[in-house]
Amino acid sequence: MLARLRRSAAAGIAAALLASVLTGPALAQTTAGPSMTDGRAAPEAATGRAASRGPVATRQMMVVAAHPLAVDAGRAVLEDGGSAADAAITVQLMLGLLEPQSSGLGGGAFVLYHAAAAGRLTTLDARETAPTAAGPDLFLTPDGSPMGFRDAVPGGRSVGVPGVPALIFALHERWGRLPLERLFQPAIALAEAGVPVSPRLAGLLADPRASASLRKDPRAMAHFMPGGQPPAPGTLLPNPDYADTLRALLKDGVAAFYAGPIGADLVAAAAARADNPGRIAEADLAAYRVVERPPVCVPYHAHDVCGMGPPSSGGLAIGQIMGLLDRHPLDPKQSPLALTNIHLLAEASKLAFADRDRWVADPDHVPVPVAGLVNPVYLDTRARTIEPGKALPVPAPAGLPPGAQTLALAADPGRHENGTSHLSIVDAAGDVVSMTTSVEGAFGSGVFVRGFLLNNQLTDFSFRPEIDGRPVINRVEPGKRPRSSMAPTIVYGPDDLPAIVAGSPGGSRIIGYVAQALTAMIDFDMDPQAAAELPHVLNRNGPTEIEAGTGAEALITGFGLLGDQTATAEMTSGLNLIRIRPDGTLQGGSDPRREGIAAGR
Template identity: 45%
Template sequence: MPASVFRCIPPRSTGLSGITALATLSTLVACGGIGPGTPVATSEPPGQYLPPEPPSGYTSKAISYANKDMVAAANPLAVRAGVDILAQGGSAIDAAIALQMVLNLVEPQSSGIGGGAFVLYFDKGANKLLAYDGRETAPGSASPDLFTGSDGKPLGFLAAVDGGLSVGTPGVLRMLEAAHRAHGKLPWKALFEPAIQLSENGFAISQRMSLSIAEAAARIKAQGEPGASYFLNADGTAKAAGSILKNPELAATLRAVAAGGADAFYQGDIARDIVAKVRNHPSNPGRLSLDDLSGYTYKVREPLCSVYRVQYRVCGMPAPSSGGITVLQTLGMLQRFDLTAMQPNTLDTVHAVSEAYRLAYADRALYVADPDFVSVPQAGLIDADYLRERARLISMQKTMGTPVAGTPPGVQGAKGQDNAPALPSTSHLSIIDSAGNAVSMTSSIENGFGSLQMVRGFLLNNQLTDFSFSATDAAGKPIANRVQAGKRPRSSMAPTIIFNASTGDLEGVIGSPGGSAIIQYTTKSILGMVDWGLNVQQAINLPNFGAQTNATTSIEKGSLIDTAVIRDGLKARGHTVAQTVFTSGLHGAVFNGLRANGTAGLLARNPGAGAYAGGADPRREGSAQGNP
């Protein structure tokens, strides 16, 4: 039954009693996240996961169906741009480019041309999956002590972020241009028009954007112009939701790139202004140079894929992203458990899945970094035999507490324990076009509003803080994710595409923003669709929970699993429990129709409703839509 049939019971002011009254599984599925109402504060212990962007409430969303194509992304204006490009005959990559340019304007806290991205692209005609790496790179003059203070200790996170020091070479435009040359159908220039028109004519600031500005207002003001007057009122407060905002400087930048290609960004006046902004920061200058910009190169890498539950081939990004590896590791370890019988939103499920996360994150912290600089045992980390051995460490009676990394096949040399904060602010989009091509794209400028350095209408990233702040660990071992010139920092972004393992048919596209918890959000949705038979919207709605490289298990505050039964049950098994605000932003699209042979797609839950189904996270302001 579609989620829209049910009505979630809003919580009372205590935040729990209304939610715990939802007892049936069908209602749990339909209302799976936090209830309506004002955002709640985190109660994380020191050092545990904190969301990179503030929460903006919970809005129940119905699944979307369409017959020709499907677009799911973080803002309705951006989704509309993508849908319109598809209606004009554009490909999935064309729609992704148009959509990302609009997100740069309407969701500037999360992503933009001053940052980077990873794209999984399925070329239906060639029956080939490609992984495009548009991750930022460290400047050529960067050194392992980049984030070491004068006292010899690592800088504090915000001390490193705000200013020029944290800015890496942006990669998203160069990568998207290459993807367009290979897979685009409409002219490059046409893909910038929706964002240019919105920049010049103005758009209404969304509630989420206004809340994000309010949270960062003091930091924005401290960095001065032009960001201060663009985002803030004269009294220093955030511009309100509904206010009309124009960005003629961004329109001019986009016109230049539309006419001159990515070279207009990486060379000439725009590049000079970027470098000047970074290097001339009054208190925290960076090392980015014109040579770094002109010399930036995208990468086309080999995707990582594993079979899950026999029928499904799940594919993700390889290193330098840890997202694909860690999602596949988690799924591989969970093969041992009958999650269908456990059911969603139960104590056993939260325990077993969190234990698998622990083991996967422990490996992630030790081994994953830029494979062009360090040896990353990617095949070994997702090796089925290795994961079966790791899964045997999971006891259903007691948590393992703080996990220890394993020794996968292919390990070379000793590795040090990483200390990167991993708090990227990101955005995700999922697109399937009428020809069956698909894009799963996650883009980022790292922390909310990036480095807070605004140039020609867009914000610059602070992606260099995704590196470890120390070059070696306490034992003196070199950390794989240490800063090195030209290196790409490790990421948690996990754009994912799912195929039929037997036929190779495209089944679905999924991904999320959310820092290091991206891995948990994406995995949760896959479990929902595969193990529990949920449609894409229901799977996205499911409560968020998880664990990383410590003894703490975080559950989504105010959600259907935030109950005394589950909290006390976890504690009885040795977990330290944290009630956390998880601001996931999952966006997914699945094939929902019938194949030529009359069989339904593996993820089809209502084949008569439309060939494609899409879902958007109720915890953010995104939407899903396609052409009828």
């Protein structure tokens, strides 16, 4: 097998950061391109498409994440001698304040960590778990029909046991270098000084549909919409409860959350929603564990593409896409958006999603044939169904992959998980973090407790426990982790060292976003900023989806001639990418569709 699989088994804040915290409106400033003097690219003022900007280039370290203040805090940790894990902890705690619609202490995450000294890749599963009291009936109405999705989200019913707090302590125990007090201090200071509302956050709060779950929780409304009105960009929202929560974690450790007063308050807040009461109990919190899983690695053009295994479908689906394209190479002499190239990408994606929907769920509850799905012989067979110049009909899963058991389980696609963020980090010692983190929907369940929002990740399960009399593979079961599409990725180059760090938010479209960015950098030698800016074209085993309002719409006619249906859609990806060049130069790129930046030294 691949070499990668063989190896797998306080201080204050910088004055500049404090100044930027206290001048929130400065977040709206932009520049035409990156600053090559301080290794920091300017944030975007708007949430839509932006003019092209070049990559940030540094030599020693880099952080790419969804908010400038979080990136600055993470970079300061690296400059103080912190590890990539240390920086990831600080960035996550900051994002819980700055981008609460996407991630936080009330959510879950997946992490790929490359430890340079050991030459080892580790993947950590901090996905939420279903409460013991949650069974197949969780999302059924009294007449036995599935609830409407938007009816299921608000309140405690959709809340799974959070994994981020446990992940923070697991990261620090394994790879931390600086004291936790130093890593927590930036978020504590920001919470007390007041969190500047970014343009994107302001827009989501003002949108009744995007903030629907939050608007049903009085405590959330009191914090995010003081006076009952959405705040303007630049408004400072103090969050002393969040600061107190972090102090409690520093004082009493992870037990403060999973076996202490924070957890007790979480359970009470989830149960208090009479319209949608939660089933989570304190015993569910006490039983939670971060799980180390085997990575999924697939060879692609002299590279190894490594991702997260189940319960995430991201690593497997991207691995299959890249493996199929290894057998149907893209043409680097043409544009990455040439019809011949993008058609092959869409066809490979159809096949990967057919297998995803059929085979992937929590491996602790369902036997998932991970090795078989990326087995070279199996990929050879699947690749033979792709015909250049002709679109596949919606494909079904193939026969049994090698090593698979015959399952009397029904497939179900699942297409949710939109409140998500991604961060990519490289430290001065060569350690690498690729971390995708989520509360599922925008603002999660809307339940606000102790200064943070609780997830609605249980809605990533199938609402239908059975189809045609067969149990659904991703049905709700006690203690089960819902299937995810999060796809933190590390690509290893021909020298067996990290070459690309990648990931994105975007629900099940994450898979397409990341696969397209990887082919852009590997096949077309694009820098990460250019790759993040590419118009999106993807397929989830249905019509080929084309990003609305971009040059990719010119492909619609061509796809029609190939016999493929198309659909246009807004695609607010949030790719945060790092490319490590053979000479050691780090190039960073952040998606202009959101507010992220790259910074380093």
